[in-house]
Amino acid sequence: MKLGVMAALFSGRKLEDVAAYCAEIRLDAIELPVGAYPGKPFFDPAKVLASKKEQDRIKGILKDHDLALSGLAVHGNPVHPDKKHAANDHRDFVNAVKLAPLLGTDVVITFSGCPGGSKTDKMPNWVTCAWPPDYLAVLEYQWKQVLVPYWSTQARLCAQHGVKVAWEAHPGFCVYNPDTLIRLSELSMKASGLKGKPVLGANLDPSHFFWQGIDPVESARVLGEAGLLFYCHAKDTELHPHQGRVNGYNDARPYTDVKNRAWNFRTCGYGHGHEFWKPFVSMLRRHGYDHVLSIEHEDSLMSIEEGLERAAAFLSEAIIEQPAAKPWWC
Secondary structure (H helix, E strand, C coil), X not given: CEEEEEHHHHCCCCHHHHHHHHHHCCCCEEEEECCXXXXXXXXXXXXHHCCXXXXXXXXHHHHHCCCXXXXXXXXXXXXCCCHHHHHHHHHHXXXXXXXXXXXXXXXXXXXXXXXXXXXXXXXXXCCCCCCCCHHHHHHHHHHHHHXXXXXXXXXXXXXXXXXXXXXXXXXXXXXXXXXXXXXXXXXXXXXXXXXXXXXXXXXXXXXXXXXXXXXXXXXXXXXXXXXXXXXXXXXXXXXXXXXXXXXXXXCCCCCCCCCCXXXXXXXXXXXXCHHHHHHHHHHHHHXXXXXXXXXXXXXXXXXXXXXXXXXXXXXXXXXCCCCCCCCCCC
């Protein structure tokens, strides 16, 4: 298992400088943003896709600093009811799928997306309850008419290029917990007609599960049993019980309202200690995940450098680096 970083936090810096810094703080890997919500801070993916010289330049930068490319991040909403928004995010996703193997990775990290509640809607509609019955009709439309047709087509594209999609389960999108992720993968793979191992799976980010009341360790077990542990973000969440006990944790107050929110994203170790992170890492390994823990630093109480460096130092105590041993005592 390796430690890496989701590099969107370095927007405005040159890739060469970012790679040098990552090497300096002894990271092993980097996840590069290439469109949609994370933006395109380091290069234009479409231009890189058309230029072997640019592909070699990027790979050379990473190689010079002993960094593996853990994945391409293109978190977007390609099923957005606004056709222009959907088309832009879909284009970025397709470029990422085609570019990934050319840069040396087989993982593209994104969201499932969230359609509108009907063909006439202009904004996404995230359904979180089963009543009144209107909401079940919304879910029926979203899944059968939009999500499964879209992702079954993308599954075929990914299989063609030898790429896996790692959905980040995130509230606000139709895949927001293990159940919705597994269901969308199974339904879309079946509809795609592809045989063999699924190409639609999970980017397990525990930070989005804590405030939903979901146990990330159990989630790792369930996703692992389903064969869908494709990627993992390392981000923490601090719950504030004085707010949660009164208003619950489904909090739509802006992230800038740190004092009043029921929860906030934190650097790893500042929301949960090793009583969580060590069992979490162990469960990942138990189910065959031996790729990268990609640190996603979004702690507004810390600077970019301090938050990332503290997360890396903390996780170095939890990560399991060497291959598993055979039981030598029996």
